[in-house]
């Protein structure tokens with residue numbers, strides 16, 4: 687599988703570290719235990735199109751937000767995570 691890094695271009699996924707599905711915003715330090723538990727541990731583990739975080743450890747060292755189909759491994763988009771998750 688290959689990811690087109692916004693900085694480095696087309697690269698093999700061996701250059702990346704997979705973090706997991708992209709989560710929503712942190713609930714905040716004043717949130718209750720349940721909200722924090724949900725944020726840290728609850729994953730949807732979707733079968734199909736999902737958003738994931740990948741770290742380009744052997745390249746530009748940026749976090750990349752990748753839209754990927756977990757069944758076919760088709761990658762629909764890849765952009766810098768710091769540019770937003772919507």
Ligand SMILES: [Zn+2]
Pocket residue numbers: 691692693694695742745746747748
């Ligand atoms: Zn890169």
